[in-house]
Amino acid sequence: AQTVTQSQPEMSVQEAETVTLSCTYDTSENNYYLFWYKQPPSRQMILVIRQEAYKQQNATENRFSVNFQKAAKSFSLKISDSQLGDTAMYFCAFMTWGSNYKLTFGKGTLLTVNP
Protein backbone atom coordinates (compact mmCIF):
# COMPACT_ATOMS: atom_id res chain seq x y z
CA ALA A 1 0.00 0.00 0.00
CA GLN A 2 1.12 3.52 -0.70
CA THR A 3 1.54 5.93 2.20
CA VAL A 4 2.31 9.64 2.32
CA THR A 5 3.83 11.25 5.40
CA GLN A 6 3.95 14.94 6.20
CA SER A 7 5.91 15.34 9.43
CA GLN A 8 5.20 19.04 10.00
CA PRO A 9 1.62 19.61 11.26
CA GLU A 10 2.14 23.38 11.34
CA MET A 11 4.64 25.91 10.04
CA SER A 12 4.87 29.65 9.92
CA VAL A 13 6.90 32.08 7.85
CA GLN A 14 7.27 35.82 7.54
CA GLU A 15 5.93 37.50 4.46
CA ALA A 16 8.49 37.63 1.61
CA GLU A 17 10.62 34.86 3.11
CA THR A 18 11.12 31.29 1.88
CA VAL A 19 9.66 28.18 3.48
CA THR A 20 10.02 24.46 2.72
CA LEU A 21 7.36 21.86 3.47
CA SER A 22 8.43 18.22 3.76
CA CYS A 23 6.84 15.07 2.39
CA THR A 24 7.95 11.46 2.21
CA TYR A 25 6.16 8.57 0.59
CA ASP A 26 6.40 4.84 0.38
CA THR A 27 5.71 2.77 -2.70
CA SER A 28 7.02 -0.21 -4.59
CA GLU A 29 5.83 1.24 -7.88
CA ASN A 30 8.19 2.83 -10.38
CA ASN A 31 5.73 4.96 -12.32
CA TYR A 32 3.77 7.52 -10.37
CA TYR A 33 2.92 11.18 -9.93
CA LEU A 34 3.41 13.43 -6.93
CA PHE A 35 1.38 16.51 -6.16
CA TRP A 36 1.14 19.40 -3.77
CA TYR A 37 -2.36 20.74 -3.19
CA LYS A 38 -3.37 23.89 -1.33
CA GLN A 39 -6.60 24.01 0.67
CA PRO A 40 -7.60 27.50 1.85
CA PRO A 41 -10.50 28.07 4.28
CA SER A 42 -12.88 27.88 1.30
CA ARG A 43 -12.08 24.12 1.40
CA GLN A 44 -11.51 23.83 -2.36
CA MET A 45 -8.39 21.81 -3.13
CA ILE A 46 -6.18 23.70 -5.56
CA LEU A 47 -3.31 22.06 -7.42
CA VAL A 48 -0.04 23.85 -6.70
CA ILE A 49 2.46 21.68 -8.56
CA ARG A 50 2.85 18.23 -10.09
CA GLN A 51 5.91 16.02 -10.60
CA GLU A 52 6.15 12.94 -12.82
CA ALA A 53 8.43 10.32 -11.24
CA TYR A 54 10.17 9.54 -14.55
CA LYS A 55 11.33 13.14 -14.89
CA GLN A 56 14.60 13.96 -13.16
CA GLN A 57 14.12 17.69 -13.47
CA ASN A 58 12.34 19.27 -10.51
CA ALA A 59 9.02 20.94 -11.33
CA THR A 60 8.65 24.70 -10.93
CA GLU A 61 5.57 26.92 -11.02
CA ASN A 62 6.36 30.59 -10.45
CA ARG A 63 7.17 30.95 -6.72
CA PHE A 64 6.65 27.22 -6.06
CA SER A 65 9.28 24.56 -6.69
CA VAL A 66 9.90 21.02 -5.54
CA ASN A 67 12.92 19.01 -4.52
CA PHE A 68 12.18 15.49 -5.75
CA GLN A 69 14.56 12.81 -4.46
CA LYS A 70 13.29 9.54 -5.94
CA ALA A 71 15.77 7.24 -4.21
CA ALA A 72 15.00 8.79 -0.84
CA LYS A 73 11.26 8.91 -1.65
CA SER A 74 11.18 12.55 -0.66
CA PHE A 75 9.16 15.35 -2.24
CA SER A 76 9.47 18.75 -0.57
CA LEU A 77 7.78 22.01 -1.60
CA LYS A 78 9.62 25.32 -1.51
CA ILE A 79 7.62 28.53 -1.49
CA SER A 80 9.66 31.62 -2.28
CA ASP A 81 8.65 35.21 -1.54
CA SER A 82 5.79 34.02 0.68
CA GLN A 83 2.57 36.00 0.45
CA LEU A 84 -0.31 36.37 2.90
CA GLY A 85 -2.51 34.53 0.40
CA ASP A 86 -0.31 31.46 0.72
CA THR A 87 -1.78 30.85 4.18
CA ALA A 88 -3.57 27.48 3.86
CA MET A 89 -3.35 23.75 4.47
CA TYR A 90 -0.92 22.08 2.10
CA PHE A 91 -1.32 18.43 1.20
CA CYS A 92 1.21 16.17 -0.45
CA ALA A 93 -0.42 13.49 -2.61
CA PHE A 94 0.61 10.45 -4.59
CA MET A 95 -0.91 8.68 -7.59
CA THR A 96 0.22 5.50 -9.32
CA TRP A 97 -0.57 4.75 -12.91
CA GLY A 98 -1.99 1.32 -12.11
CA SER A 99 -4.35 2.24 -9.29
CA ASN A 100 -7.21 3.70 -11.33
CA TYR A 101 -5.37 6.95 -10.76
CA LYS A 102 -6.41 7.13 -7.13
CA LEU A 103 -4.91 9.98 -5.10
CA THR A 104 -3.48 9.16 -1.68
CA PHE A 105 -3.04 12.21 0.52
CA GLY A 106 -0.87 13.00 3.50
CA LYS A 107 -2.32 14.55 6.65
CA GLY A 108 -1.35 18.06 5.64
CA THR A 109 0.71 20.97 6.91
CA LEU A 110 -0.93 24.18 8.06
CA LEU A 111 1.16 27.07 6.75
CA THR A 112 0.67 30.53 8.20
CA VAL A 113 2.28 33.53 6.53
CA ASN A 114 2.72 36.38 8.99
CA PRO A 115 2.83 40.04 7.94
Place this chain on the structure above:
Amino acid sequence: EAGVAQSPRYKIIEKRQSVAFWCNPISGHATLYWYQQILGQGPKLLIQFQNNGVVDDSQLPKDRFSAERLKGVDSTLKIQPAKLEDSAVYLCASSSEAVRLAFGSGTRLTVV
Protein backbone atom coordinates in the same frame (compact mmCIF):
# COMPACT_ATOMS: atom_id res chain seq x y z
CA GLU B 1 -15.48 27.14 -17.47
CA ALA B 2 -17.72 26.55 -14.47
CA GLY B 3 -16.17 24.59 -11.62
CA VAL B 4 -17.40 21.56 -9.70
CA ALA B 5 -20.60 22.49 -7.88
CA GLN B 6 -21.59 20.92 -4.57
CA SER B 7 -24.54 21.38 -2.27
CA PRO B 8 -25.35 21.92 0.47
CA ARG B 9 -22.34 23.73 1.83
CA TYR B 10 -23.13 22.82 5.43
CA LYS B 11 -25.38 20.21 7.01
CA ILE B 12 -26.09 19.37 10.64
CA ILE B 13 -28.04 16.21 11.45
CA GLU B 14 -28.63 13.97 14.40
CA LYS B 15 -27.13 10.50 14.53
CA ARG B 16 -29.21 7.82 12.87
CA GLN B 17 -30.73 10.35 10.46
CA SER B 18 -30.08 10.24 6.74
CA VAL B 19 -28.41 12.85 4.57
CA ALA B 20 -27.63 13.33 0.89
CA PHE B 21 -25.01 15.39 -0.90
CA TRP B 22 -25.12 16.51 -4.51
CA CYS B 23 -22.32 17.10 -7.00
CA ASN B 24 -22.37 18.56 -10.49
CA PRO B 25 -19.01 17.99 -12.22
CA ILE B 26 -17.37 20.09 -14.89
CA SER B 27 -19.08 19.53 -18.22
CA GLY B 28 -17.44 16.76 -20.20
CA HIS B 29 -15.52 15.24 -17.30
CA ALA B 30 -16.02 11.50 -17.44
CA THR B 31 -14.49 10.67 -14.07
CA LEU B 32 -16.07 11.70 -10.78
CA TYR B 33 -14.73 11.14 -7.28
CA TRP B 34 -16.13 11.45 -3.76
CA TYR B 35 -13.62 12.04 -0.98
CA GLN B 36 -14.14 12.11 2.79
CA GLN B 37 -11.94 14.51 4.75
CA ILE B 38 -12.07 14.07 8.51
CA LEU B 39 -10.77 17.00 10.56
CA GLY B 40 -6.98 16.92 10.81
CA GLN B 41 -6.56 14.40 8.00
CA GLY B 42 -6.12 14.37 4.27
CA PRO B 43 -8.98 13.40 1.96
CA LYS B 44 -9.72 9.71 1.55
CA LEU B 45 -11.32 8.34 -1.62
CA LEU B 46 -14.77 6.86 -1.03
CA ILE B 47 -15.87 6.10 -4.57
CA GLN B 48 -14.77 6.74 -8.14
CA PHE B 49 -17.05 6.71 -11.19
CA GLN B 50 -16.08 6.47 -14.84
CA ASN B 51 -19.11 7.81 -16.69
CA ASN B 52 -21.91 6.11 -14.73
CA GLY B 53 -19.99 2.98 -13.80
CA VAL B 54 -18.16 2.42 -10.49
CA VAL B 55 -14.38 2.02 -10.86
CA ASP B 56 -13.41 1.87 -7.18
CA ASP B 57 -15.58 1.74 -4.08
CA SER B 58 -13.25 -0.30 -1.91
CA GLN B 59 -13.27 2.25 0.93
CA LEU B 60 -16.98 3.03 0.86
CA PRO B 61 -18.79 1.75 4.01
CA LYS B 62 -21.49 0.06 2.01
CA ASP B 63 -23.67 -0.77 4.99
CA ARG B 64 -24.52 2.92 5.35
CA PHE B 65 -23.10 4.83 2.39
CA SER B 66 -24.41 4.73 -1.17
CA ALA B 67 -23.66 6.74 -4.27
CA GLU B 68 -24.96 7.00 -7.77
CA ARG B 69 -24.11 8.96 -10.85
CA LEU B 70 -27.09 9.85 -12.96
CA LYS B 71 -26.62 9.52 -16.74
CA GLY B 72 -22.87 9.93 -16.25
CA VAL B 73 -23.23 13.53 -15.07
CA ASP B 74 -24.52 14.56 -11.61
CA SER B 75 -23.87 12.41 -8.58
CA THR B 76 -25.39 11.99 -5.13
CA LEU B 77 -23.78 10.51 -2.04
CA LYS B 78 -26.08 9.30 0.71
CA ILE B 79 -25.51 8.26 4.30
CA GLN B 80 -28.18 6.26 6.12
CA PRO B 81 -28.08 6.03 9.09
CA ALA B 82 -25.41 8.58 10.02
CA LYS B 83 -22.95 8.00 12.85
CA LEU B 84 -20.97 10.54 14.85
CA GLU B 85 -17.76 9.45 13.11
CA ASP B 86 -19.24 10.47 9.75
CA SER B 87 -18.69 14.13 10.67
CA ALA B 88 -16.34 15.35 7.95
CA VAL B 89 -16.05 17.41 4.79
CA TYR B 90 -17.24 15.53 1.72
CA LEU B 91 -15.40 16.65 -1.39
CA CYS B 92 -16.42 15.94 -4.95
CA ALA B 93 -13.90 16.07 -7.78
CA SER B 94 -14.03 15.47 -11.50
CA SER B 95 -11.51 15.02 -14.27
CA SER B 96 -11.16 14.43 -17.99
CA GLU B 97 -7.50 13.60 -17.56
CA ALA B 98 -6.41 11.47 -14.61
CA VAL B 99 -3.75 13.85 -13.33
CA ARG B 100 -5.91 16.97 -13.50
CA LEU B 101 -8.59 16.74 -10.86
CA ALA B 102 -10.88 19.70 -10.23
CA PHE B 103 -12.36 19.84 -6.73
CA GLY B 104 -15.54 21.39 -5.43
CA SER B 105 -15.73 23.33 -2.18
CA GLY B 106 -17.21 20.40 -0.32
CA THR B 107 -20.04 19.85 2.14
CA ARG B 108 -19.24 20.06 5.84
CA LEU B 109 -21.32 17.47 7.68
CA THR B 110 -21.74 17.61 11.44
CA VAL B 111 -23.47 14.66 13.11
CA VAL B 112 -24.66 15.38 16.67
